[in-house]
Structures are given as C-alpha cells and as structure tokens.
Amino acid sequence: MPLVTTGELVTRAATAHSAVAAFNIITLEHVEAVIAGAESVASPVVLQVSENAVRFRYGRLLPLARAAVAAAERAAVPVALHLDHVQSDDLLRQAPDAGFSSVMYDAARLPYDENLAATRAAADWAHSQGLWIEAELGRIGGKDGESPLDAHAPGARTDPAEADSFVADSGVDALAVAIGSSHAMTTRTATLDHALLKSLTATLGVPLVLHGSSGVADGELTRAAAGGIAKVNVGTALNLAMTGAIREFLAAHPEAVDSRAYLSVGREAMARAVAGIIRVLG
Numbered sequence: 001m002p003l004v005t006t007g008e009l010v011t012r013a014a015t016a017h018s019a020v021a022a023f024n025i026i027t028l029e030h031v032e033a034v035i036a037g038a039e040s041v042a043s044p045v046v047l048q049v050s051e052n053a054v055r056f057r058y059g060r061l062l063p064l065a066r067a068a069v070a071a072a073e074r075a076a077v078p079v080a081l082h083l084d085h086v087q088s089d090d091l092l093r094q095a096p097d098a099g100f101s102s103v104m105y106d107a108a109r110l111p112y113d114e115n116l117a118a119t120r121a122a123a124d125w126a127h128s129q130g131l132w133i134e135a136e137l138g139r140i141g142g143k144d145g146e147s148p149l150d151a152h153a154p155g156a157r158t159d160p161a162e163a164d165s166f167v168a169d170s171g172v173d174a175l176a177v178a179i180g181s182s183h184a185m186t187t188r189t190a191t192l193d194h195a196l197l198k199s200l201t202a203t204l205g206v207p208l209v210l211h212g213s214s215g216v217a218d219g220e221l222t223r224a225a226a227g228g229i230a231k232v233n234v235g236t237a238l239n240l241a242m243t244g245a246i247r248e249f250l251a252a253h254p255e256a257v258d259s260r261a262y263l264s265v266g267r268e269a270m271a272r273a274v275a276g277i278i279r280v281l282g
Contacts, residue, residue, distance in 0.1 A: 001073065001079070003099060004078040004101075005132060006046055006080040006082045006102035007173060009044050009078065010174060012044075013207075016282075017225070018225050018230075018282040019221075019224070019229050019232045020281075021046070021234060021281055022046035022232065023045065024048045024233070025049060025053065028071075031047060031068050033238070033242075033267045033270035033274060034047055034270070036267075037274025037275040038075070038274060039075065041279055042077060044078035044079070044080070045079055046080045046231070047072065047079060047080070047082065048082045048083075049081070050085045051083075051087060051091055051106075052085070061083075061098055065081070065099055065100070068099070069098075080102070081098075081100045081101060082100060082102045083095045083098075086105050089122070092105060093125070095126075095131060096129045096130070101131065102133065102134065102173075103131055103133055104136075104176065105118075106136065107135070108135075112162075119170040123170055124171065134172060134173065134174040134175070134176060134209055134231075135175060136176035136209075137162065137163060137178070157179065158175075158178045158179065158200060161203070167204055172206065174208070174230070175204060176208075176210070177208050179193045179194075179197050208228050208230060210232050213234050213237075214234055221281060222282065225282055237273055238270045238274070241270045241273040242267070242270050244269065246265060249261070
C-alpha cells in the first residue's frame, strides 16, 4: 500500500473523535512490529523517527527511513512517516526526500519569542515542501515570579490563550499540548488534566497531540482521544515490551547466541503492545 500522509490520518481521527497512534521506531524490528501490530487490528498507523534515533544511527537518516518506507509500501494498512522532535534545520530539510510527510519541529527549549520565530520559519519552509508540521510550547505557565517549566515536566500545563496565539502566529498544523504526561515514563501513572484538554480543544483550531503517552493508563488515553487528542505518541512502551521479552527469553535460554531467536521474541512483544494501544484509542 502506498504511503499516506500524517495530516490525512490525523484529520480523519479528529473527525471521528479518536486518535491515530504514532510509534517511535529505532530498529528494523520496531518498524516491522509497529506495522504487524497495526495490521492485526486493521488500523492505520504513523511511524516516527526522532532526532535521537537518527543520532543513534550514526547521524544518518536514510537507512532507517528507507527501511520504513519499504515496509510501509508492503503493509496491508495505511502507514505514514513522521520525523519527530527535530531541532536541527539540516535534518528538517532532509525530510521530504526521505519519504516523510510530516515533521514535529521542536524549538520548545527556547524562550517563547525565539521558539515562535524559529517555528514560523520552519513552518513556512515545511509548507513550501508540502509537509504537515507539528510544534509545541516549552515555557508553559510562566507567570510573573514562576520558574519556567519544560513542556513535559510533571507540573507543566499549556495555557489555552498562549497556545492560541502561538498557533495563529506560527502557522503550524498541529500542537503538542502539556496536560500531564511526561516523556520516558516506565510506569503508567500519569493523570491527565481533562478539563484543560476540553478548554484547549474548544480554543484551538488545529489537531492536538499527546506526547509521553507510554506513562498514561488505558482509561486516560481513551478519554483523551474522545476529548480532543487526535495523535498519540508512543515510544517507551515499545522498548519496555521488547526489552522485557528479550530478558525473559535469555534467562530461559542462556545458551542462545543467534540474535534472530531473541529479536523475534522482542518484535512479537512490541507488535502486541502496538495492537493493544491502538485498540484503546478507538
């Protein structure tokens, strides 16, 4: 099946009051597991490559991207390719030729005005190339006398009025919002601020994205999808599934040396995790 665009999948999900699942991939096993999991529940899916994953692959985007495109073109479900948490303008400019239809441009480390200027420039370039672009606010809730908060610190919350101005002035197509989730959580204990999500949904005219979703329980994810989140990013949950399965296999088979034996077990565990999350999102 030909690649589809992230914007198409997110728009469709938003219209249906559900969310499309977007999974971060690091290895070929991640790619195959995400597609297999999505196929098992007959659902579209987004494959995400982060700047950190590119750095892990010796700074080269194309080997993993080419593998993802090849796998997606043979998938039985619609698959889109998204470049995630990009801070490098050089990496941003590699996206179109590598098969990506969308990018999350991350200037959230910068003060608001600098974030806005950098994101506006990235959005203008991305749109000139036909790319759908996502962004996020970093200095959230920075009232006078308060310390600025990282977008994914436990106490960070997106201010609806500030977010509305940011979206209008930056021209982005989607916004990642801080409503209680956090990156790299290994326990599913995050509680989402659904009242804030309702306000953001009513205020903003673009699809909303939830980052750090591995730490959010099933019921919270279901409520978030019904309440306005149209794209849910998942990364750590796949690594937990893969690592746990491989540890268990090697503990039971200490003589194993063929990497295919334990990688296949890890791949199957990730595929099950993918299917489970997609079911939760509806």
